[in-house]
Amino acid sequence: MSKITNSIQDALSCVESGNTVLVGGFGLVGAPLSLIEGLTEKDVKDLTIVSNNLGESGKGLGILLNQNKIKKGIGSYFTSNRDVGDKYQKGEIELELLPQGTLAESLRAGGAGLGGYYTTTGAGTDLGKGKEEREIDGVTYIFEKAIRADVALIRAHKADTLGNLVYYKTARNFNPLMATAAKKVIVEVDEIVQPGELNPEEIVTPFLYVDVIIEAQQVLTKEGVVNR
Amino acid sequence: MSKITNSIQDALSCVESGNTVLVGGFGLVGAPLSLIEGLTEKDVKDLTIVSNNLGESGKGLGILLNQNKIKKGIGSYFTSNRDVGDKYQKGEIELELLPQGTLAESLRAGGAGLGGYYTTTGAGTDLGKGKEEREIDGVTYIFEKAIRADVALIRAHKADTLGNLVYYKTARNFNPLMATAAKKVIVEVDEIVQPGELNPEEIVTPFLYVDVIIEAQQVLTKEGVVNR
Amino acid sequence: MTKTSKTDMQHVIAKRVAQELEGPCVVNLGIGIPTLVAEYLDAEDIYLHTENGLLGVTDVEAEEIDPNLVNAGKLPVGEAIGASYFNSSDSFAMIRGGHVDVAILGALQVDQTGVIANWAVPGKNIMGVGGAMDLLVGAKKVFVTMSHTSKDGSSKLLKECTYPITSTRSVDMIFTELAVFEVVDKQLKLVELMPGVTIEEVREKTEANFAE
Amino acid sequence: MTKTSKTDMQHVIAKRVAQELEGPCVVNLGIGIPTLVAEYLDAEDIYLHTENGLLGVTDVEAEEIDPNLVNAGKLPVGEAIGASYFNSSDSFAMIRGGHVDVAILGALQVDQTGVIANWAVPGKNIMGVGGAMDLLVGAKKVFVTMSHTSKDGSSKLLKECTYPITSTRSVDMIFTELAVFEVVDKQLKLVELMPGVTIEEVREKTEANFAE
Numbered sequence: 001m002s003k004i005t006n007s008i009q010d011a012l013s014c015v016e017s018g019n020t021v022l023v024g025g026f027g028l029v030g031a032p033l034s035l036i037e038g039l040t041e042k043d044v045k046d047l048t049i050v051s052n053n054l055g056e057s058g059k060g061l062g063i064l065l066n067q068n069k070i071k072k073g074i075g076s077y078f079t080s081n082r083d084v085g086d087k088y089q090k091g092e093i094e095l096e097l098l099p100q101g102t103l104a105e106s107l108r109a110g111g112a113g114l115g116g117y118y119t120t121t122g123a124g125t126d127l128g129k130g131k132e133e134r135e136i137d138g139v140t141y142i143f144e145k146a147i148r149a150d151v152a153l154i155r156a157h158k159a160d161t162l163g164n165l166v167y168y169k170t171a172r173n174f175n176p177l178m179a180t181a182a183k184k185v186i187v188e189v190d191e192i193v194q195p196g197e198l199n200p201e202e203i204v205t206p207f208l209y210v211d212v213i214i215e216a217q218q219v220l221t222k223e224g225v226v227n228r
Numbered sequence: 229m230s231k232i233t234n235s236i237q238d239a240l241s242c243v244e245s246g247n248t249v250l251v252g253g254f255g256l257v258g259a260p261l262s263l264i265e266g267l268t269e270k271d272v273k274d275l276t277i278v279s280n281n282l283g284e285s286g287k288g289l290g291i292l293l294n295q296n297k298i299k300k301g302i303g304s305y306f307t308s309n310r311d312v313g314d315k316y317q318k319g320e321i322e323l324e325l326l327p328q329g330t331l332a333e334s335l336r337a338g339g340a341g342l343g344g345y346y347t348t349t350g351a352g353t354d355l356g357k358g359k360e361e362r363e364i365d366g367v368t369y370i371f372e373k374a375i376r377a378d379v380a381l382i383r384a385h386k387a388d389t390l391g392n393l394v395y396y397k398t399a400r401n402f403n404p405l406m407a408t409a410a411k412k413v414i415v416e417v418d419e420i421v422q423p424g425e426l427n428p429e430e431i432v433t434p435f436l437y438v439d440v441i442i443e444a445q446q447v448l449t450k451e452g453v454v455n456r
Numbered sequence: 457m458t459k460t461s462k463t464d465m466q467h468v469i470a471k472r473v474a475q476e477l478e479g480p481c482v483v484n485l486g487i488g489i490p491t492l493v494a495e496y497l498d499a500e501d502i503y504l505h506t507e508n509g510l511l512g513v514t515d516v517e518a519e520e521i522d523p524n525l526v527n528a529g530k531l532p533v534g535e536a537i538g539a540s541y542f543n544s545s546d547s548f549a550m551i552r553g554g555h556v557d558v559a560i561l562g563a564l565q566v567d568q569t570g571v572i573a574n575w576a577v578p579g580k581n582i583m584g585v586g587g588a589m590d591l592l593v594g595a596k597k598v599f600v601t602m603s604h605t606s607k608d609g610s611s612k613l614l615k616e617c618t619y620p621i622t623s624t625r626s627v628d629m630i631f632t633e634l635a636v637f638e639v640v641d642k643q644l645k646l647v648e649l650m651p652g653v654t655i656e657e658v659r660e661k662t663e664a665n666f667a668e
Numbered sequence: 669m670t671k672t673s674k675t676d677m678q679h680v681i682a683k684r685v686a687q688e689l690e691g692p693c694v695v696n697l698g699i700g701i702p703t704l705v706a707e708y709l710d711a712e713d714i715y716l717h718t719e720n721g722l723l724g725v726t727d728v729e730a731e732e733i734d735p736n737l738v739n740a741g742k743l744p745v746g747e748a749i750g751a752s753y754f755n756s757s758d759s760f761a762m763i764r765g766g767h768v769d770v771a772i773l774g775a776l777q778v779d780q781t782g783v784i785a786n787w788a789v790p791g792k793n794i795m796g797v798g799g800a801m802d803l804l805v806g807a808k809k810v811f812v813t814m815s816h817t818s819k820d821g822s823s824k825l826l827k828e829c830t831y832p833i834t835s836t837r838s839v840d841m842i843f844t845e846l847a848v849f850e851v852v853d854k855q856l857k858l859v860e861l862m863p864g865v866t867i868e869e870v871r872e873k874t875e876a877n878f879a880e
Binding site: 229336338339340341342388390392408423424428429431434435436437 | 749762
């Protein structure tokens, strides 16, 4: 019953057309680059992708976008990929724009078994339109619903063979949240170690959140994305 | 502008009658024992104490209770101190009982600037009575309000002089949450170290949450609470 | 008729529940009989979660007791290889979010739809609930362990709970010293008699309707 | 009339804002002019927060660039002594929960009550918001930096924003290449003219009402 695989397509075997898929990363930093590439090679469509960005033009999730595999994008900053606007203009993709803090919080709420929450962010703005408003102690909040998904593709620094994860610097970002909010969690890592090698006080994602572990085949370097 | 003090009473100088005070710990484990004792020696009253337990009979917050300084207790397990029931019976204290997960989540929500959230916990039970119910995707949730306070008294393992904190084993519990949810956060620790000595990936409470740091004068040992 | 002492009885139940657990899984043990279950687990891939902030609870030798390392019952425990610590909101996020496979809880009463009461007694002050409600709504499966009858001999498996319920969610299995029940479609189903127990004894001591 | 180039102008503004910061404090810098503010900070007790998950941002030397250590503008940064990393929800909890002392943001427009628009332009697809709305509702103080006028010479300090607003919250101070304004009781107050700038020039280039 090992969680570890060497095959990207095996790792992605649970991903099906129509799924909602969480994809970690802030731009390319902390994005599961090998799993994203694997997804571009897999025959799936009508995906709802929840990710801060939809990659860059022709890179990462940007490829998936250009393959017309994405039915809907939920994120906070699509501006990083000019192709998203074009697709949207042509009616080829639905978009749901959320403030970055709301995106993060909704994922956390989903993972924590909450239905939703009230935030001040977005109240009184175009992004708050149509959302329920509620006054609490004299402050106006809007209701935001929790986000849960079928699959999460995330990036961590190290995993032990049980699935405990630690992250690296600002590559942490959305990954630990997404690890909690999907039925299947697939993680790519720099290194796989034995249980006991990670300090119990330092583990950020306890193993009960993780289903599949694979070593990253692509990594982000100063020179860009390179194969290992 | 050092955050460090050697005087418990100086550390507690901001605590005033009528304040809402968060007190960390799960029973005595992770409780700020020196600060609690300091509070029993301070002339304050009408406190609302938010803590998982109200100490044990005649111990920790139990002393404060017997001094009639507590107007209201908000917690999940008052059963650990039989005196709480007696006071409640005589109408000398108000109590608000919350499921433990709700207590924790409401503190987190308070610290995170949320107004409240919807949880399944307690729906359909006596603890859910009078709380707003809401159906979300076919599941019944109840509304729980965020908790914010004037002061938090917490216990950590190490602080650096900036106020970054790490915790020790199951003494972590409510402490990191309470550190986020009060205007003034006072922490007692086993050890104060220099900035840079704590690993940036390991810090649990970043320094911006912490106002006052003091070395613990009382510690929990196998033999019970002892002075250092 | 069973004549085991209370402690023997508790161990019999704990041992039987332990057999029901199959690794890999994450299990949260409540206070009382559930705590004893740990003694009967031998699979390496059954991990124990305690809601005060530890995944990977083990036994601890007396000489290695650490006062700051306890379980939800405030008893000293040890740390398994691969364990991790977290704060209370992260711990209950695991529970409520459906990430804990099994919660094993004690109960004061169970009704015939599998709804339990285990946190308050009418007429007494309602003073403590702890993590019981969270575990009931959140764990993927909930197993209940309890003596079949109260001290006065009355059934604890009732048509309706007379004590305040802990959640509207039905538990999945009930283990007593007399029998094992499954809850299927909100109905109790007797699936096993404990050794030496007759169906007549179970019928006699059970107020709740159940399928045999 | 000021005739500084765009870059010079940005540096003039950034330098002026930097003078307004007094340690100890935690500051979040937006993209654009705000990022330049870091160059003018010398107090050791001013700590920079970046919403992608780092408290304690510093400059980084070219040879020490780490591709996995970036700020919210995805530019490489360094790690201060005493820094800490956290996930995105913890980062925005800090922001929304009022734990960040100052946010310095760029703006497209400011109205005369101090409400700003800085995330979307009418007629274009609404494609990105990032952390702007969170910072506006959450930071204890918000400082806005921007050029006083658009490329066509029209005022960016308006009676009413014509672009979608970012929050109903008024900012605290506005810094342009011509002047510094405070927002008091939802009214703009001119508190300083930048070197060489006359009150007449500010009046001429400002559509919003302001107290002098």
